[in-house]
Amino acid sequence: MRHTLYFTSPRQVEIREEALPVLRDDEVLVETLCSAISAGTEMLVYQGRFPRDVETDSVISSLRGGFDYPLAFGYACVGIVRETGKKVDKSLRDKFVFAFQPHTSRFIAKSDSLFLIPNSMSPETACFLPNMETAVNLIQDGAPILGERVLVLGQGVVGLLVASLLKEFPLESLITSDRFELRRKASLDIGVNDSFNPELISQNNGSANINRTSQSAYAQNFDLTFELSGSPSALNDAIAMTAFSGRIVIGSWYGEKKAPIDLGGAFHRSRIQLISSQVSTIAPALSGRWNKPRRFGVAWEALKRIQPQRWITHRFPIREAQKAYQLLDENPQETIQVIFTYP
Numbered sequence: 015m016r017h018t019l020y021f022t023s024p025r026q027v028e029i030r031e032e033a034l035p036v037l038r039d040d041e042v043l044v045e046t047l048c049s050a051i052s053a054g055t056e057m058l059v060y061q062g063r064f065p066r067d068v069e070t071d072s073v074i075s076s077l078r079g080g081f082d083y084p085l086a087f088g089y090a091c092v093g094i095v096r097e098t099g100k101k102v103d104k105s106l107r108d109k110f111v112f113a114f115q116p117h118t119s120r121f122i123a124k125s126d127s128l129f130l131i132p133n134s135m136s137p138e139t140a141c142f143l144p145n146m147e148t149a150v151n152l153i154q155d156g157a158p159i160l161g162e163r164v165l166v167l168g169q170g171v172v173g174l175l176v177a178s179l180l181k182e183f184p185l186e187s188l189i190t191s192d193r194f195e196l197r198r199k200a201s202l203d204i205g206v207n208d209s210f211n212p213e214l215i216s217q218n219n220g221s222a223n224i225n226r227t228s229q230s231a232y233a234q235n236f237d238l239t240f241e242l243s244g245s246p247s248a249l250n251d252a253i254a255m256t257a258f259s260g261r262i263v264i265g266s267w268y269g270e271k272k273a274p275i276d277l278g279g280a281f282h283r284s285r286i287q288l289i290s291s292q293v294s295t296i297a298p299a300l301s302g303r304w305n306k307p308r309r310f311g312v313a314w315e316a317l318k319r320i321q322p323q324r325w326i327t328h329r330f331p332i333r334e335a336q337k338a339y340q341l342l343d344e345n346p347q348e349t350i351q352v353i354f355t356y357p
Contacts, residue, residue, distance in 0.1 A: 051090075160185075166189075235257060239260065
């Protein structure tokens with residue numbers, strides 16, 4: 015038997031006891047140790063703000079199907095292999111592995127869908143693999159250039175990972191933004207040049223003014239902007255603060271959230287590029303040389319350097335999942351990364 019988390023209706027989750035499928039010859043049984051909540055995507059599911067006509071994931075086999083309740087969801091499970099099928103190398107037993115699986119205490123998976131976790135890495139660090147792969151993809155799509163001025167809107171986990179990777183580039187400046195003080199502090203701890211509250215931005219005829227002391231205005235200042243806040247209205251801030259012929263990489267998934275975007279002002283003559291970036295695929299310009307295994311290799315090495323487990327603010331036993339999502343929904347300012355643990 016196993017215990018699996020289901021989203022059953024807006025703002026309601028259940029932990030259901032289920033029978034495990036029969037273990038096939040090419041499969042393994044994994045006992046979950048921890049799994050990470052993806053606060054952006056999963057909160058859209060929790061709040062019922064997801065589009066009903068979109069596939070949950072076109073690449074991850076465990077997430078195939080549409081968004082509809084009841085829905086088992088999640089894609090950051092770390093566990094230990096307990097049993098192996100007849101055709102699976104027995105040496106895989108007792109190994110720590112990562113899997114793109116919904117939140118569940120035990121699961122059956124094909125051995126070739128699992129990622130062996132490096133010996134030196136903790137299970138909690140490995141939970142960040144999907145977000146790190148996303149961050150690597152965003153950086154590749156943005157393609158920072160020596161000496162550029164770069165802005166990252168949103169300092170949730172993906173935003174912090176993107177900022178951490180950007181900090182390794184020889185940029186002129188790296189500025190971040192987030193509504194929540196806890197996340198701005200985490201960003202400053204990375205070593206960014208500045209981090210500001212976007213709620214202090216006022217829009218006026220396509221320009222942005224930062225109404226705060228001891229910090230300069232950033233209107234139309236950035237060569238490259240990443241929009242990772244999850245708020246569609248932040249696109250207006252991105253447009254206002256991106257320089258002529260600059261690039262805006264949009265990594266947020268807004269679900270059914272909408273906001274009016276001002277494309278009739280300065281944007282019309284700005285030659286700004288709006289770049290859609292999503293981790294399921296690799297940019298066509300790179301696909302001749304890059305594939306998913308190569309990108310995962312970069313992500314694993316980045317996890318070793320950045321050590322993102324320092325951003326775990328809360329750990330909940332899976333049986334208390336409702337409390338975890340309620341916290342993220344009602345008091346997001348207190349959180350960065352929330353992890354489920356399994357007895």
